[in-house]
Amino acid sequence: MAERVEASVTDGESTIEERDRELMREFEEGLDQPMDEEADMLKDMHREKSFSMLMLLRLSFQSLGIVYGDLGTSPLYVFYNTFPDGIDDSEDVIGALSLIIYSLLLIPLIKYVFIVCKANDNGQGGTLAIYSLLCRHANVNLIPNQQRSDEDLTTYSRTSVAEGSFAAKTKKWLESRHSKKRALLVIVLIGTCMMIGDGILTPAISGTAVVIVMLVTTLLMVLTMLVVWRCHWILVLIFALLSLVVELSYFSAVLLKINEGGWVPLIIAAFSLLVMFVWNYVTVKKYEFEVHSRVSMSWILGLGPSLGLVRVPGIGLVHTELASGVPHIFSHFITNLPAIHSVVVFVCVKNLPVYTVPEEERFLVKRIGPKTFRMFRCVARYGYKDLHRKDDRFEDKLFENLFSFIQNETMMESDSNYSNSVYPVNYTQESRDELISNNNNNHDSNDNNMVMFSSMVDYMDTMSFSQNNTVEEEEEEEDELEFLKTCKESGVVHIMGNTVVKARKGSLLPKKIAIDYVYAFLAKICRENSAILHVPHETLLNVWQVYCL
16 A cells, blocks of 8 residues: 555656656747747748740750760760670670660660659759758758758748658658668768769779669669659659669679779778768767757756846857757856856857758847847758858848847737737727726626726726837837947957867777767868858857767
């Protein structure tokens, strides 16, 4: 009996703890809300350029000359290498010509022109473009920093999948395990690295890398046809069998050329694959570490309106990888130096699986906590073809969007107050007194009617001052904008984390080599984030941190 009572008490305590955690999570989400409203406001601002029919014909003719001009000369090299010892029978020439014609029909024409070219990312093609399509339609991205607001981008096109369909089952199978996501990334990197290894050598000395890229494309197209296009599995099976029969035959033939020089592009591709895989592996581990070590909003609220710090004039731009939550670099900074700028903006530069992000939709701004904190979050979104140029005016555009957000925020609050302040137009002091006197004369009213009457009078009294509140909000907006401009003139400081990554004690030897040596060397020779974003050295403040992964 005592054990049952103790078990019930334990279950009750666990239920209370779970309820408290849920309430705390909802409370923090209320203070640091997602940027869905801002994304809805920006999604219709960009308009795609429309090309005329004459321009399309011109581009088609240019691509026809480039692609098929190369294919037209390829049979000449094939004939030369097919008969190095001379021709014994004239029928061998016809057989070789037939193989060339059938190969050109099956691979470049049927597979690539009619099928693979349809799997384009708004006109962008290649292995990475197909992978970006899969990342948008299935949760296979290893860095889970995407939000619902990202789906409102003009270039973020995706289709919904019906529950219970074969496409939904395939999508669920891909998302079920982390190892499947990593295997898919490795396949994509293999295809990309093979193209790099083959492109370095001019002319190509063997078809080993090209055939491997063809096999990778076939595998990615099978997933695209199932998840993105939602084709019937029989059609997908026919495509896979026909492609693999031809490409595996090619692959068995080019394996004989590895000793004759085919190993060179394979070595180059293997080196590129090692670099890309290690960089991605450590980047994902760093992001997971930052997610688990981020600061809760309850801790920020406990600091008080001034954050428990000395607020110095100026604006501090805290760069972080997190699209939500307060980064660990902020707590690490204020713990060692209990002072922060009057305005704090958490800046997150996020790469999305789209080819480009229009300038009108690049920045999203949101307020963190109450207005007295003067803390904001700004997310800058980029596609895989967007470059960080020096003339981008990143900082100026960030502040332009910040000022616009404050103006829009005040307008939205005014509209909300106006929509909630619907009361009779002829409501005056005389009508209010008459209403009160009539109610006092009505002695038959019950308690519920009295409560309703009192609430209505209080509500109408409160709403009668809504116009004054609107004026006060406009004055607050002007004061806040003036305060931000003054802080900007006082100085802008970019606070960036200079992270030293080390393998955790007890890690396996391959992990130690990858993190402590390979990644450390790559991080040393690569550009820092301050150089990528073109941050001036006089406004840069590096905060050193050590991550044990």
